[in-house]
Amino acid sequence: MFTLEGKIALITGGARGQGAVEAKLFANVGATILIADVLKEPGQALAQSIKAAGGKAEYVELDVTSESAWTAAVAHAKKVHGGLHILVNNAGVSLRGKGMITTSLADWNRVLNINLTGAFLGIQACAPLMRDSGGGSIINIGSAAGMTGHFATAYSTAKWGLRGLSKSAAFELAEWNIRSNAVHPGIVQTPMVEQSPDFVAAMTRLTPLGRTGQSEDVASVALFLASDAARFITGADIPADGGLVDLGMYSAVVRDVKQSANKAI
Ligand SMILES: NC(=O)c1ccc[n+]([C@@H]2O[C@H](COP(=O)([O-])OP(=O)(O)OC[C@H]3O[C@@H](n4cnc5c(N)ncnc54)[C@H](O)[C@@H]3O)[C@@H](O)[C@H]2O)c1
DSSP, X not given: OOOOTTOEEEXXXXXXXXXXXXXXHHHHTTOEEEEEESOHHHHHHHHHHHHHTTOEEEEXXXXXXOHHHHHHHHHHIIXXXXXXXXXXXXXXXXXXXXXXXXXOHHHXXXXXXXXXXXXXXXHHHHHHHHHHTTOEEEEXXXXXXXXXXXXXXXXXXXXXXXXXXXXXXHHHHGGGTEEEEEEEEOSBOSGGGTTOHHHHXXXXXXXXXXXXXXXXXXXXXXXXXXXXXXXXXXXXXXXESTTHHHHHHHHHHHHHHHTXXXXXX
């Protein structure tokens, strides 16, 4: 059920972090991967290593904010691979430490463009070819920051918007047999957070499953949604966060009370 044999998958931000793990996992179960990223050398190296392991992959240079780059990538998928079945809108940039008052317009536009408009352009460009390929699955990588109030205004706004976009796509594209779902990671050990060990540690303390997420924890959910195992799921928001958003608040409350003087809850 988790095979992607014969499927063509385009993964944005696929050159490193979670996208790279998704590329390897999807290739392992038979998909041909288009690693779409602005990072050329890591993207090419990853494609080579997937091919060396017996998989099918290539690097496609793509800035998700560029409409013409999307048009070219989709034309390439059609010409070289004959279709497209899976789109993972995974590319993203964070902007922690900038709140409502301190976010510049330039930063706001950059974060919204990459995290939200990039996914919109991707769905718009890819959906017709997915329809012509018999349907497919769109996976939008959101964030816990799009599930709760948050301190990083632009990033959180983009991720909340992505949920709406994902549901709109699910609504409109159902008649083309295209499903659209969103996955919301908690804290995941990738280059996005490697400069912020204290942030990672604090997020991990609030994660009831008691550890930092790994890219594999998110990639396996993406694989499920890409596969026929999820054939009746569309328009869903699926957390992959170790319980952070739903359970993190009371797990912190209970922990604090247990550490207090009289321990009465
Ligand atoms: N790491 C976390 O803790 C965490 C938590 C929640 C959500 N996320 C989300 O997971 C997704 C993957 O992030 P990650 O943790 O692997 O981080 P990462 O920084 O390792 O990877 C992000 C990738 O996106 C690519 N990218 C950035 N701008 C791009 C553009 N304009 N066009 C094409 N590609 C572009 C980067 O080159 C990079 O390969 C992101 O959407 C991120 O917001 C991450």
